[in-house]
Amino acid sequence: MKFVTEFRDPASVAGWVREIAHLAQRLDRPVALMEVCGGQTHTIFKHGLEALLPETVELIHGPGCPVCIMPRGRIDDAIALAEQPGMIFATFGDALRVPGARGSLMQAKARGADVRVVYSPLDALTLAQTHPDRPVVFFGLGFETTAPAVAMTILAAARAQQANFSVFCNHVLVVPALEFLLQASGLRLDGFIGPGHVSAVIGTDPYQAVVDRYQKPVVVGGFEPIDLLQSIWMLLLQLVEGRCAVENQYHRLVKPEGNSPALAALAQVFTVREQFEWRGLGSLPRSGLAIAPAFAAFDAEQRYCLPSQASEDSPVCQCGLILQGKLKPWECSAFGRGCTPDHPLGACMVSSEGACAAYYKYGHGGPRSPMAAPRRFAEASARPPLQSELAR
């Protein structure tokens, strides 16, 4: 565990919190920073980092949860695939509970579809090899983080001529989403914490055009408390010094040029779609990946007839505004009432990386009384400190 403990050291955390407060004071205006990746959102909630920041520094949780941005129509298509005769439908666990128009994959599984949770796309290929008489489809989703593994799997399937294997490709790209957010009206943002693991693949160079064009700083950050605090500090420092640049906090993993074998695999196996539908954001140009014609044999969209119908989100669900950072989860009228992790209306409540699920789980607003939260935390801090000579 040494690999994480040093990034969670309470003394270091306290030190960075002090430095951030110092810069925030020098800046002397409210700033809004967006952490792009759902994994970063998860860390922020899990460790209660928001509560450690000065009041003038606001974190806005970005659209970087690949499960949350999956539109209902694509989930319906996934269920239609899973219900094909003889089908084994393999997916990452996160996607199981995402609601489509006809329920979730978990409900399809309960109705009899053979839906299996895998931990790697290669496991899905292994399923195809061990069940040569049955079609196997892997539900490919995620940003540039998971896409290379899927590309490598398709290459392996092509080498093995695994005719019963294909991929339902829903991979999306980070930079077009950032551009959309920056073009969108009504969103005040002072900078981005770039997604560390996506950037390990694509590098930091692709952000330069965004920074040049929109004049917002980007600091590519990691996923541990120290990573995020240091990234926030680096963004504030740029703002204090009036600079605007792409910087790399996560240099232990991220190189400016990215991971060239992974990028080569992406370029070989995928093409960029002209348009791709994002839940809540709408159709974004050149924001999603499709399987290239040379690998059409492994493209589930081409092999199977899919309903592919656009399907409206629940009218009370405001995932779209939440994904754009325009609305806080607890400001959604469905939050904690019609929409809970047990009965999610929108995907933000499903994935552990979704902002709504994170708020719900980690208690910012709480399930019962969103307005009770500030009072509760005030009470908690007034209580005598919890300590005992008995504690280990």
Place this chain on the structure above:
Amino acid sequence: MASSNHPSDSLATPPSNVLEFQQPQHRTRSSDEGYITLAHGSGGRATHNLITDIFLETFRSDALNALDDSARLDLALFMARGDRLAFTTDSFVVDPLFFPGGDIGSLAINGTVNDLAVTGAQPLYLSCGFILEEGTPIALLRRIAQSMKLAADTARVKVVAGDTKVVPRGKGDQIYINTAGVGVARSNQVPGPRYLQPGDAILLSGPMGDHGTAILLARGDLALEADITSDCQPLHDLAAALCEACPTVRAMRDATRGGVAAVLNEFAQTSRVSMVIEEAALPVRPPVAAACEVLGLDPLHMANEGLLVAVVPGEFAARALMAMQMLPEGREACLVGHVTKADPPVVILQTRFGSERIIEWPMGDPLPRIC
């Protein structure tokens, strides 16, 4: 066994045909002793042979040997120990059947023993019902029965009634077990989740998440290897020691499915109080912490099968902790937090950094995260 339809009403005089079946010592006991067939569930000779050969021989209990439809137990034995009969049941379906630190058999015994123990009862007698899938190796069943016998002896309980059913191949997963248990409690010492009060101390008997993580890794589809053993163990001695050290134990629970998080939330809701726990005080073994870290899971949500969560009045915390630490199963017992007055009733975790977050009920099975 209760499933056999032999009318007989005396423990002392077993039906004459039983003797015929009580010669299992001479039967072959190699791994090639065959497989469960539908005939083993038909109630005929095959059923009888299975019962006598596996269960009677393994459990060696007078009440079982009588092959009656129910066990009749001496009430005097109960009344000497207390004035409340505790009665519980639990069913066990685990994949894989064998895992580091236990198997479905030891789990079935300890699970019910612990359900009795945490209500302040001394467990005495158990029943066990088996649902067997056609095609299950009989050697496997024997191995599980032997594990149950060992666990029952360790916990000092007797298996006194049983039942066997067979379902066709594909309709079950080799073996499911239900155990019910009775024990004796005293009406002047009945802990329960509704008795918590502000100022109470929250104790854990050992590290969290061992069982759930061991099972997850034992399934083998994560391609992760770690030296993690299930904590499957009986807790009644620990519970008894705790009750002796602290006559006003507010509540006890063995934190099984849903983990410590589920227990604390249940306590908070039932008693309408808040539970405040300290992240730095929560015990987790390093390999469990590492496995959960890699998979994006929280040890607070992972299942345990031998972990006691106890709430005692604050002034008894030291005595209770010392009493627990005297026993091997409580050697690593520790204080993890306190009960506070609060509205709404929630479980609050104080992070190492001085911030707070709420620990919610776990949602379904823990699912590893995408990236």
